[in-house]
Amino acid sequence: MSSSTAQPGSSESEQKVAVVTGASSGIGAATARQLAAQGYHVVLGARRTELIDALANEIGGTGRQLDVTDETSVNAFVAGLEKVHVVVNNAGGAKGLDPVATADLDDWRWMWETNVLGTLRITKALIPALIASGDGLIVTITSIAALEAYDNGSGYTSAKHAQAVMHRTLRFELLGKPVRLTEIAPGMVETDFSLVRFEGDKERADAVYEGLTPLSADDVAEVIGFVASRPPHVDLDQIVIKPRDQASARRNVKTG
Template identity: 85%
Template sequence: MSSSPEPGTTVTERRIAVVTGASSGIGAATARQLASQGYHVVLGARRTELIDDLAAEIGGTGRRLDVTDEASVAEFVAGLDTVHVLINNAGGAKGLDPVATADLDDWRWMYETNVLGTLRITKALLPALIASGDGLIVTITSIAALEAYDNGAGYTSAKHAQGVLHRTLRYELLGKPVRLTEIAPGMVETEFSLVRFGGDRERADAVYEGLTPLTAEDVAEVVGFVASRPPHVDLDQIILKPRDQASARRNIKTG
């Protein structure tokens, strides 16, 4: 674990933000954004060497986290008695197969990571978020949580389920000092497609060829804006897409 609070300031004296999937992409950009806004950021990811480096860069704390593992989640949240912001960012896609040839292992991974992973870490930190007196849960879903598209049933099903989990919690926490925001991005150029296609760089790069996608920093800036709102303001759901994309099925390449 790496910890580098500002000189003369302990972690408990600063507002605490937890970011899952913080080793790269939207998670890493969000960690930097929240640190720039004065939060002490606790970064969680499986690739500890990356989060340790990022924690040192932003003066945060890096802890190993596998959201698919109950014991890992329990170890990660130990000692986090008060948390002001939770960013549910860990997730991802595997494969792009039609239902007829669906890989059940890929589906299981997507459900474990996107849905049950979000459930595990949110459930574990709810008491700490309520204890803060002004908690905020931001769940990064996708426009795939709102739409379906050809060959994407595994990912869209998982993201729909993750979105409904988050939206249900909005009802269940009504009256508690916790706000909830769902951010549903369209095409964002990160490691997302590289993971989806099993490390096939050429195939991953082809997804964004000929158009200008969002960047991880674009999404992180929106997260930062949400986190800067006063306690009575809840930005319930935010959809953002690049100009070159109209929906999950239509962009300037597909027409």
């Protein structure tokens, strides 16, 4: 574990604490940098500890190993976090583009465990710390796949729909508590998302973004930073962010 001198969640520290999952790269890493620049002590979680340790050292945060699909790992990750002001549920991803007729059940299980149950585990574990902060914020990174269905994407779209509905349900369940909730649904963002989806096939992953200008991880992180900077009575409920070159999950300047 790598950390600065500040103790996240301690009563002695007045610095606000932000938790970011899936923080080793992409949107998670960019968000950690953004929130640190805004004065938060950021607790970074990911499976690749060498990457989050390096980032934690860079931003003066705390790196902790985290596998959101493992209950024991989640419990160890949240240990000692008594007050948390922001949690960014970013860990997730897609695998494959198979139609329902040839669906790979192992891919489906991974997507549901990571996107849905992973978000559930982290959120459930941190709700008391968010309430204790007096001004908590839950940001869940879903996708335009949480708003649309598209052919060959049912494993991912169904998982993202479920993740989003869980998040939206919390708006009712936490009403009256000092916790805001924001769902951010990005469109095409050039990260390692497609590389994971296509099992490391870089040529196929790169082809997804050829001929158009996608969002960057920093674009999304800046929006998260804006959400986190709003006063306690302002809840930005749902934000859809797409590149200019994309109109929907299946329609962009390449597909027409």
